[in-house]
Amino acid sequence: MLAAAAAGIAVVALLVTGFEPAAPTLDLRTLLLAEAERGTFEMVVRGPGTLVPERIRWITALTAGRVEQRFLDSGETVEAETVILQLSNPDVELEALDAQRQLTASRGELLELRTGLEEQRLNQLSTVARARAARQAAVRDAEASEGLVAKNIVSSIEASEKRDRVEEMNAVYRAEKDRLALVEANMAAKIALQEEEVLRLEEIAAFHVERVESMTVRAGTPGVLQDTDLEIGQWVQPGETLAKLAEPKGLKAVLRIPETVARDVAVGQPSQVDTRNGIARGRVFRIDPAVRNGSVEVHVRLEGELPRGSRSDLSVDGSIETARVDDVLFVSRPAFSQADSKMALFKVDAGGGSAVRVNVEIGRVSANTAEVREGLEPGDRVIVSDMSRWDSFDRIDLD
Numbered sequence: 001m002l003a004a005a006a007a008g009i010a011v012v013a014l015l016v017t018g019f020e021p022a023a024p025t026l027d028l029r030t031l032l033l034a035e036a037e038r039g040t041f042e043m044v045v046r047g048p049g050t051l052v053p054e055r056i057r058w059i060t061a062l063t064a065g066r067v068e069q070r071f072l073d074s075g076e077t078v079e080a081e082t083v084i085l086q087l088s089n090p091d092v093e094l095e096a097l098d099a100q101r102q103l104t105a106s107r108g109e110l111l112e113l114r115t116g117l118e119e120q121r122l123n124q125l126s127t128v129a130r131a132r133a134a135r136q137a138a139v140r141d142a143e144a145s146e147g148l149v150a151k152n153i154v155s156s157i158e159a160s161e162k163r164d165r166v167e168e169m170n171a172v173y174r175a176e177k178d179r180l181a182l183v184e185a186n187m188a189a190k191i192a193l194q195e196e197e198v199l200r201l202e203e204i205a206a207f208h209v210e211r212v213e214s215m216t217v218r219a220g221t222p223g224v225l226q227d228t229d230l231e232i233g234q235w236v237q238p239g240e241t242l243a244k245l246a247e248p249k250g251l252k253a254v255l256r257i258p259e260t261v262a263r264d265v266a267v268g269q270p271s272q273v274d275t276r277n278g279i280a281r282g283r284v285f286r287i288d289p290a291v292r293n294g295s296v297e298v299h300v301r302l303e304g305e306l307p308r309g310s311r312s313d314l315s316v317d318g319s320i321e322t323a324r325v326d327d328v329l330f331v332s333r334p335a336f337s338q339a340d341s342k343m344a345l346f347k348v349d350a351g352g353g354s355a356v357r358v359n360v361e362i363g364r365v366s367a368n369t370a371e372v373r374e375g376l377e378p379g380d381r382v383i384v385s386d387m388s389r390w391d392s393f394d395r396i397d398l399d
Contacts, residue, residue: 023354024390025397032385033348034332036376041328044319045265046367047295049255051275051314053246054301057221061236062214065089074228078219084243085230087215096208103201110194117187124180131176135169138162223247224312246312253282253300255318262287262296264322271300273318278307284320319367329377333370334384337362346396348381355383357394 065087072084141162219225223245230242253273257265265287273280280302288297300318334345341362346355360375360382376382390396 023393023395023397025399026390028352028398031383031398032332033381034334034384036329036331036372036378036380036382038327038329038378041325041330041364041369041371042321042366043264043323043325043364044321044367044369045257045261046317046319047255047257047298049253049273049298049300049316049318051251051273051310051312051316052254053223053312054250054252055247056226057223057245058241059084059217059220059243059245061087061217061238061240061242063087063089063092063211064235064237065092065215067230067232067234067236070228070230070232072225072228074226076225077223078225078245079222080218080220082219083216084219084225084228085217087217087236089215092208092211092215096205096212099201099205099208103198103205106194106198106201110191110198113194114191117183117190121180121183121187124176124183128173128176128180131169131173135166135173138166138169141165217242219245221245221247226312251302251306251310251312252285253280253302253316253318255298255300255316255320256295257298257320258295259291262291262298265296265298265320266322269320269322271318271320273300273302273316275307275310275314275316277309280304280306280310325364329372330369331372331376331382332384333365333368334362334382335386336388337365337370339363339365344391345375346383346387346390347376348383348398352381352398354395354397358382 066089067085068088069086070084071086072078072082078084224247226244226246227241228243230236236242253271255271255273265284267284267287269284271282271284273282281304282300282302284298285301286299288299290296298318298320300320334343337343339362343360343362344357345360347358348355358375361373363371363373365371
């Protein structure tokens, strides 16, 4: 009897182990379903990012100085003439006064030079006039002597001396005229040199005036003020950054696209940027050549009016359409799906009461969709949420 009972138990156990495990029942509301459809397949890559200004104006110190007043804080909107900071430096002001003194002295020297040279020119002009008069007198005297020689009133020797006198006066007249031309030529050259000196000192004085005026730090262009961390009494050096100014209407999105899909991104591709207050559309205009922390920075120029609340450093999510292919069978991207791979999915039957495991070949994948090469037909419904815990079952019941 004991042997028979043991044999019976063994037979029952063998029969039980040969049965398939009962299909689990899952709540349909906890699952994510998707329907396979044929149409235009959009290749989209996604990535987080931030809004940054397209143009940032760095306001730097032209001269060293101490911060006396700070009129604005970061985030305030400014116009071109808005005063941001007031610096002070007595040495700069003294240098400006000294440059102005040198300029005034040089202008005085130029005036004196012009007066002295003009006086020399007038004196030489008088000398030329006297030489011309003396030459004409010598010519008349020589002509008169020639007439008297014919009448034997004046000797030929005396007449010859008169002619020599004419030659001498001609030479004197020519020399004085040459001297006048030299005076006038030197006059122009000396005045030009002194005028150049005045111009040089004017530029130096203007530079020092600009240094003094630069201590009243203005925005220089409309925008939004950023990074004004200077405190009253702080000393700044030439070239040190005083503030940054961003144009609020010139924002761009810098998206961090994973390096595994960034190869498909190209300049000119359309993009959508979600600011949490709306969608901004744009196009890719720059791709960073370097990879940083596993992602590539893609710059998107935004088009049209931006959603309300858009500002610099705002966190956003962006998507870029890398390709568009017609007549493709696709489905919402299943969990853990990879491009050019095979995976098992649960296909829901027509009544919706159960789902059976089917093998599906995945082709190209996008951010939200995946191409189906084999295993599904248009209209098939599959479970695309994570079903890894049910890998040991080929069928599940749906409630």
